[in-house]
Amino acid sequence: MGNKVSEGGFENGELRYTIATMLSTSIDEVEQPIMVMIFHELNHEYQQVIWMILFTFFIAIMFAGVVLWFMSKRITAPLREMSEIARHYAKGDFSNSVRYQSNDEIGQLAKSFTHMADELNDLETMRRQYISNVSHELRSPLTSIKGFIIALMDGTIPNNRHDYYYRLMKEETERMIKLVNDTLDMNQLEEGHHKLLKTNYNLTHQINTIIDKLEPHCTEKQLQIRLHTNRDYYVNADKERIEQVIVNLLHNAIQFSSSQSVVDIKLTEERPYVYVYIQDNGIGIEEKQLDLIWRRFFKVDEARSNKSGAGLGLAIVKSIIDLHETEIKVQTKPGEGTTFSFNLPLN
Numbered sequence: 404m405g406n407k408v409s410e411g412g413f414e415n416g417e418l419r420y421t422i423a424t425m426l427s428t429s430i431d432e433v434e435q436p437i438m439v440m441i442f443h444e445l446n447h448e449y450q451q452v453i454w455m456i457l458f459t460f461f462i463a464i465m466f467a468g469v470v471l472w473f474m475s476k477r478i479t480a481p482l483r484e485m486s487e488i489a490r491h492y493a494k495g496d497f498s499n500s501v502r503y504q505s506n507d508e509i510g511q512l513a514k515s516f517t518h519m520a521d522e523l524n525d526l527e528t529m530r531r532q533y534i535s536n537v538s539h540e541l542r543s544p545l546t547s548i549k550g551f552i553i554a555l556m557d558g559t560i561p562n563n564r565h566d567y568y569y570r571l572m573k574e575e576t577e578r579m580i581k582l583v584n585d586t587l588d589m590n591q592l593e594e595g596h597h598k599l600l601k602t603n604y605n606l607t608h609q610i611n612t613i614i615d616k617l618e619p620h621c622t623e624k625q626l627q628i629r630l631h632t633n634r635d636y637y638v639n640a641d642k643e644r645i646e647q648v649i650v651n652l653l654h655n656a657i658q659f660s661s662s663q664s665v666v667d668i669k670l671t672e673e674r675p676y677v678y679v680y681i682q683d684n685g686i687g688i689e690e691k692q693l694d695l696i697w698r699r700f701f702k703v704d705e706a707r708s709n710k711s712g713a714g715l716g717l718a719i720v721k722s723i724i725d726l727h728e729t730e731i732k733v734q735t736k737p738g739e740g741t742t743f744s745f746n747l748p749l750n
Contacts, residue, residue, distance in 0.1 A: 408439075418445040481509050485516050497524035529698065537582065544575035585715040588647075592722035599641040599726055603750040606677065607635040609642065610668060613649050617657070625662045628653065632670040636677045637750035644723045645747070651716040652681045652743050659685035659741070676729075676746040687737040696733070697721040 408423035420442040430436040481501060488499045497520050501513040551568045554560045560568055607630075614628045621628055638645075656666045660683045669680040688696060696717050724731045724745050735741040 417443060418449050419443045420445060478509060481513055485513065488516075488520075492520060492523060495527060497521075497527065537586075541579060541582070544579050547575050548572050585719060588715075588719055592719065592726070599644065601639055601641055603637055603639050604642050605635050606638045606640075606645075606679075606747065607632055607670065609646060610649060610670075610679075613646060613653065614668075617650075617653055620654075620657050624657055624660070626657065626660055626664050626666060628657075628666045628668065630668045630670075636670055636672065638677060638747040639750050640727055640747050641723075644726070648720045648723050648745070649679070649681070651720050655716060655743075656681055656683035656685065656741075659683065661685065672749070673746075675749050677749055678744060678746045680742055680744045682740060682742040684740040687739055687741055688733070688735040689737055693733060693735070 405425060408421060411418070411420035413419075421439070422442075423437060423439040426436045426438055428436070485501050488501060491497075491499055500517045500520060551560075551572050555565065555568065610630055614630060617628065653666065653668075660666060664684045666684075667680075667682045669682070671678045671680070698718060721731060727747065729746055731743060731745040733741060733743050
């Protein structure tokens with residue numbers, strides 16, 4: 404039929420392969436000679452090929468298995484280590500860290516894991532410090548109030564001194580209320596539950612009113628608060644929260660200033676903002692602490708300041724300023740005082 408033939412298969416249990424084609428030349432006067440080649444008895448060669456393929460496949464599987472075993476061991480070893488360390492973290496033990504220095508994905512995960520452990524350790528340290536501080540802050544006034552009440556009940560305190568000790572108990576009670584309110588405010592601000600109620604109001608008048616409210620503190624400390632401005636500034640902000648910011652900053656300035664010193668408040672206009680500067684002449688802040696003062700429960704060196712507190716004031720200030728989408732800055736030098744500054748949009 405003029406078609407080339409190339410066929411193979413098993414016939415009667417024997418492997419055969421047949422090739423046939425027409426030739427273009429004549430042979431012994433045959434006009435259309437055909438060449439046919441039949442390969443038979445190929446079973447042995449077929450089995451050899453099959454065994455070679457199987458053997459090669461087996462070697463490849465073995466090699467791949469060894470490679471995968473080493474790779475999986477290298478990958479899973481740090482994962483197992485992280486899993487074990489995570490159990491220690493769950494129990495509050497942050498002493499261990501993942502020792503994996505590669506720059507691959509597992510290495511990045513290990514670095515993130517170590518960073519998470521450091522942050523958790525910091526949070527745990529602050530939590531313990533906060534519990535200790537709050538316990539101390541609450542225990543001291545409660546102990547004082549209890550002692551005053553017992554003294555009043557058994558008649559130890561004379562009648563002409565009752566008003567004095569009632570005033571002391573009132574101050575201690577207000578101190579505890581402030582601590583509780585600061586803690587609640589901090590939680591609300593961090594959890595995003597508080598929404599700003601911005602209004603247009605007179606910032607200069609607000610600061611003057613705050614200075615009047617703080618006059619008893621200034622008298623007790625024998626210092627003066629001075630406001631430097633030549634005009635009224637009207638801003639658009641949450642009046643109640645900005646008052647909280649200014650009060651906290653002034654409390655800090657009063658607390659860390661020496662007696663018979665001055666706290667200066669300056670207002671300057673750089674449109675579209677008014678900048679507020681609160682400067683004291685106190686003990687200052689060390690440079691290494693500047694990034695830490697905004698953290699919850701962080702307190703400067705109590706040995707230097709000789710002051711107590713839960714360390715929530717500046718954290719609340721930072722949260723409120725962040726909600727106003729502005730920035731608070733600090734300039735300080737140990738022994739020479741500190742200046743806090745922030746800006747608000749003009750009305």
